[in-house]
Amino acid sequence: MEDRDPAGFLQYLECTACGARFSPRELHTVCTRCGKVLYPRYDLERARAAVDLADLARRPPTMWRYRELLPVQDPENIVTLGEGMTPLLPLPGIGRSLGLRHVFVKEEGLNPTGSFKARGLSAAVSKARELGVRAAAMPSAGNAASAAAAYCARAGMELYLVMPADAPHTNKAECAVYGAHTYLIRGLITDAARAIREGGEGKGWFDMSTLREPYRVEGKKTLGYELAEQFGWSLPDVIIYPTGGGTGIVGMWKAFEEMEQLGWIGAHRPRMVIVQAAGCAPMVRAYREGRETAEPWRDAQTIAAGLRVPAAIGDYLILRAVRDSGGAAYAVSDDEIRAGMQELARRDGLFACPEGAATYAALQAMVRDGQIGPDERVVLFNTGAGLKYVDLLQPDLPVFEPGHPPADLGPRP
Ligand SMILES: Cc1ncc(COP(=O)(O)O)c(C=O)c1O
Numbered sequence: 001m002e003d004r005d006p007a008g009f010l011q012y013l014e015c016t017a018c019g020a021r022f023s024p025r026e027l028h029t030v031c032t033r034c035g036k037v038l039y040p041r042y043d044l045e046r047a048r049a050a051v052d053l054a055d056l057a058r059r060p061p062t063m064w065r066y067r068e069l070l071p072v073q074d075p076e077n078i079v080t081l082g083e084g085m086t087p088l089l090p091l092p093g094i095g096r097s098l099g100l101r102h103v104f105v106k107e108e109g110l111n112p113t114g115s116f117k118a119r120g121l122s123a124a125v126s127k128a129r130e131l132g133v134r135a136a137a138m139p140s141a142g143n144a145a146s147a148a149a150a151y152c153a154r155a156g157m158e159l160y161l162v163m164p165a166d167a168p169h170t171n172k173a174e175c176a177v178y179g180a181h182t183y184l185i186r187g188l189i190t191d192a193a194r195a196i197r198e199g200g201e202g203k204g205w206f207d208m209s210t211l212r213e214p215y216r217v218e219g220k221k222t223l224g225y226e227l228a229e230q231f232g233w234s235l236p237d238v239i240i241y242p243t244g245g246g247t248g249i250v251g252m253w254k255a256f257e258e259m260e261q262l263g264w265i266g267a268h269r270p271r272m273v274i275v276q277a278a279g280c281a282p283m284v285r286a287y288r289e290g291r292e293t294a295e296p297w298r299d300a301q302t303i304a305a306g307l308r309v310p311a312a313i314g315d316y317l318i319l320r321a322v323r324d325s326g327g328a329a330y331a332v333s334d335d336e337i338r339a340g341m342q343e344l345a346r347r348d349g350l351f352a353c354p355e356g357a358a359t360y361a362a363l364q365a366m367v368r369d370g371q372i373g374p375d376e377r378v379v380l381f382n383t384g385a386g387l388k389y390v391d392l393l394q395p396d397l398p399v400f401e402p403g404h405p406p407a408d409l410g411p412r413p
C-alpha cells in the first residue's frame, strides 16, 4: 500500500525481502507477510530538487541537517540532544605504524550518551512521538538502552528496558538516572528480546528493537551521509565497522544508494568490512561459509558488550552489503581489543570503546593480509566513548606520601 504524505518526503515502508509496501502513517514493526526488515523509502526526486548542497553546508551540525532524508514529517516532533556531525579525525600515529597514509576515525563517542546509538534512538523516538506512541520497550546490550532512556525522557515517553545483568556498569547507571523502567536478565540480548516480545502482549508498549522498528536504521544511516559530506561528497575506499545487530553498516549502505540517486555522490562504494569478536562472530562465520543468513552463535563471550549479539534479524542485509561491496569479515580476540585500546590512546590520543578498538585490530589484520594499499582512505568507527568502559581497566599507578616522592619525581641526587 502506498499512502503518501504530501508534507514530507517519506513515501512508504518497503519490505527488504518480499517488496511489500506499508503506510508510514501507522505503527509498523517487521513485514506482516514474511517477517523481514522494513525500510523507509523517500521521494528522492523531490528531495533532490528541495536540497541545495551549499545550503546544507550551512545547517546546524546535527544529523537532522539531512531532515529531508529522515522520516519525521513535522519538525515539531523531532527529539534531539544534538546528535551527529561527529568529527572525522585523522589517525597519523596509527597510520605511520601501519604504513598507511590516510587512516581516519569517525569519533562517535562525542554523541549524547557517549555512543552512536544516539542517532538511531533520536530518529526512532521522534517518529514514535509523531505516531502517538506513549510507551516503548527495548532489549539492549547496553548503549542503546542508555540512548533510548535519554531520548524517551526528553520526549516524555515511558520506557521499559531489559539488558544483560553483566552489561557495562555505566549503561545501567545511565538508564537509572534517566528514569527508565530497567530490568536485568541473566542472559544475552537475544534473551532480553524474547522477554520483551513475550511480555509485551497486551501491555500497549511499542517494541523498539533495532530493525524490528523501521526508523532506528534511518538515524544510523546519517553516518553515511556525514562521511560523504566530510569527504567533500566522495566516499572512502574502506570502512571498518564493529558489527553486532549491524544497523550501522546496513544504514550506511542504504545512505550510499540514496545519495547516488540524489546525485550527491557517484557509483564508487567503499569496501565494507565487518568486525566481530572471536567469542561471538556469527556474521563472520556466515560470510566465510558463503551463507546468506547466519546461524545463532552459542555461548557468546567478549569484553566488547556491543558485539555480544548472537543473532541479528538483519543478517541477510549485513552479508549482502559486505559481499556487494567486495568487503571482508574479521573476528578479533579480546586481547587484541585490549591492546588496540592502548595503542589508539597512546599513538593518537583516542580513548576508544572496545568495539572501536576492534576496528583497529581488524585494520592490523587487513594490513598483514595485504588487503589495503598505502594510499587508500580507510575509516574506522569508534562507536562509543572509552570513558564508558573504565571498569575494564585496572591502572596500576604508584602512590606516595607527601614529602617522599618516588625517584622519578624527586630532586636530582
Ligand atoms: C559501542 C558499540 N559499538 C557497536 C555496537 C554494535 O552496533 P550495531 O548493532 O549497529 O552492529 C554496539 C551495540 O550495542 C555498541 O554499543
Ligand SMILES: [Zn+2]
Binding pocket: 015, 016, 017, 018, 019, 020, 031, 032, 033, 034, 035, 036
Ligand atoms: Zn516481506
